[in-house]
Amino acid sequence: MRAAHGYAQQLLNALPEVPAYNHDKSAVSKLRTLALGRESHAIEQLIDRIDRSVVRPGLLPSHQGHLGYIPGGGIYASSLADYLAAVTNEYAGVRFVGPGSVEMEDLVLEWMAKLVGYPENADGNLASGGSIASLTAIVAAREAAGLRARDFERAVVYATPHIHQCVHKAIRVAGMGETVKRDVAVDDGFRLCTDSLSELVAEDRARGLRPWLVLGSAGTADTGAIDPLDRIADIAQREDLWFHVDAAYGGFFALLPEFRPALAGMERSDSVVLDPHKGMFLPYGTGAVLVRNRDALQDAHAYYASYLQDTVESEGGGRSPAAVSPELTKHFRALRVWLPLLLHGEEPFRACLREKLELAKYFQHEVKSLGFEVGPNLDLTVVTFRWIPESGSANAFNQALVEETHRDGRVFMSSTTVGGTFMLRMAALAFRTHLDTIDLAFEVLREAVDRLQAQPRWRLPAATSDHPGHG
Numbered sequence: 001m002r003a004a005h006g007y008a009q010q011l012l013n014a015l016p017e018v019p020a021y022n023h024d025k026s027a028v029s030k031l032r033t034l035a036l037g038r039e040s041h042a043i044e045q046l047i048d049r050i051d052r053s054v055v056r057p058g059l060l061p062s063h064q065g066h067l068g069y070i071p072g073g074g075i076y077a078s079s080l081a082d083y084l085a086a087v088t089n090e091y092a093g094v095r096f097v098g099p100g101s102v103e104m105e106d107l108v109l110e111w112m113a114k115l116v117g118y119p120e121n122a123d124g125n126l127a128s129g130g131s132i133a134s135l136t137a138i139v140a141a142r143e144a145a146g147l148r149a150r151d152f153e154r155a156v157v158y159a160t161p162h163i164h165q166c167v168h169k170a171i172r173v174a175g176m177g178e179t180v181k182r183d184v185a186v187d188d189g190f191r192l193c194t195d196s197l198s199e200l201v202a203e204d205r206a207r208g209l210r211p212w213l214v215l216g217s218a219g220t221a222d223t224g225a226i227d228p229l230d231r232i233a234d235i236a237q238r239e240d241l242w243f244h245v246d247a248a249y250g251g252f253f254a255l256l257p258e259f260r261p262a263l264a265g266m267e268r269s270d271s272v273v274l275d276p277h278k279g280m281f282l283p284y285g286t287g288a289v290l291v292r293n294r295d296a297l298q299d300a301h302a303y304y305a306s307y308l309q310d311t312v313e314s315e316g317g318g319r320s321p322a323a324v325s326p327e328l329t330k331h332f333r334a335l336r337v338w339l340p341l342l343l344h345g346e347e348p349f350r351a352c353l354r355e356k357l358e359l360a361k362y363f364q365h366e367v368k369s370l371g372f373e374v375g376p377n378l379d380l381t382v383v384t385f386r387w388i389p390e391s392g393s394a395n396a397f398n399q400a401l402v403e404e405t406h407r408d409g410r411v412f413m414s415s416t417t418v419g420g421t422f423m424l425r426m427a428a429l430a431f432r433t434h435l436d437t438i439d440l441a442f443e444v445l446r447e448a449v450d451r452l453q454a455q456p457r458w459r460l461p462a463a464t465s466d467h468p469g470h471g
């Protein structure tokens with residue numbers, strides 16, 4: 001315990017000095033020098049191996065300079081909760097054996113349902129992440145519509161091209177890969193266009209198809225765009241569609257009273273997914289699904305087994321998590337949400353989220369004054385941007401630019417392609433990220449652009465003609 005704790009402290013203390021991203025991954029293969037199960041080793045030797053082969057290579061997700069994808073950071077109180085969850089090995093799948101851990105999961109879900117604005121009789125589940133949470137919701141949507149295999153080819157799903165791939169994956173894993181997918185048009189901020197949605201639904205009805213599911217984003221991973229959820233809810237209600245909101249990234253911004261109008265309509269959805277390992281800064285391993293119609297969730301997931309008969313008969317106190325999700329035995333996830341909320345209260349979470357919104361605004365403003373072109377919207381905390389080189393392909397230049405920043409490693413940013421345009425992304429959501437890290441990102445970017453522009457290949461005439469703007 002002392003060795004593990006000592007290492008954890010040392011790592012956290014070192015974060016300000018070490019790079020966020022280490023391009024050199026050669027130490028990973030050294031893991032294979034320790035044959036599994038043959039000899040016993042000293043804990044110090046093993047922790048040293050973990051440090052060199054696991055923690056150092058690639059990205060340090062706990063780092064203040066994690067500005068890629070959708071960060072979070074991993075708050076310390078949750079890691080202590082995980083420690084206690086593992087030591088006690090509390091059973092969180094069935095109420096009969098783990099009444100307290102299941103009650104705690106209920107409390108956490110009720111807190112989130114209130115945050116979303118769902119009615120009290122909504123139900124939900126704590127899953128391993130947003131992807132499994134999405135799968136849980138999609139299967140409920142399938143059952144609620146009474147769709148059977150023979151119906152799938154006529155059932156229609158509506159989403160913009162910016163909906164997270166995990167929702168399409170969930171539809172396929174749910175056996176519904178043959179459903180009809182419609183690309184709904186987006187506005188110039190990459191938000192769903194409700195006129196386009198209405199038209200597509202009307203066309204599909206005229207064709208004799210069965211409009212089934214509309215997907216909205218409360219923050220896309222590409223650009224942080226928030227779809228007009230309230231207007232989508234109007235259409236979903238009128239057309240009797242299941243309305244699923246992917247709020248994995250943006251959902252917890254509902255903690256900010258001033259941000260709630262931007263998320264209006266989320267409370268009218270049929271299901272919603274939030275990722276506490278993003279917007280609540282938890283260590284990886286928790287995604288939440290909430291479903292308005294609790295029967296739909298149970299119809300989709302409840303099973304009976306004779307070897308669990310005593311758990312069912314003694315239940316009485318309410319459904320078990322196993323009856324509303326694909327999992328039976330699972331990690332006691334509620335504790336890692338519950339402990340920090342009770343230790344700290346909501347206020348520090350609010351302060352952190354507010355700070356990230358400010359940092360994103362600051363980044364967008366400053367990166368523009370450095371001469372970068374910035375993306376059109378700033379709905380949350382993702383800023384897209386790119387450098388327009390004097391000559392040559394802008395897409396190729398910006399791809400080289402993001403790779404150059406990875407070789408630098410002091411901060412870690414990622415990239416995306418929107419409408420055929422390669423854009424860098426800065427995502428401020430790690431709780432350790434503050435103003436000094438954002439300023440460091442400017443230094444990294446300026447130096448990387450200078451190094452690239454000094455290379456002769458960017459002075460050659462354009463090889464390809466990707467046109468500027470966002471397509």
Ligand SMILES: *Cc1c(COP(=O)(O)O)cnc(C)c1O
Pocket residue numbers: 070128129130131132164166219220221246247248249275287
């Ligand atoms: C991260 C993310 C997901 C997927 O969740 P995981 O926790 O990675 O499985 C879905 N949607 C959005 C918008 C996300 O940011």
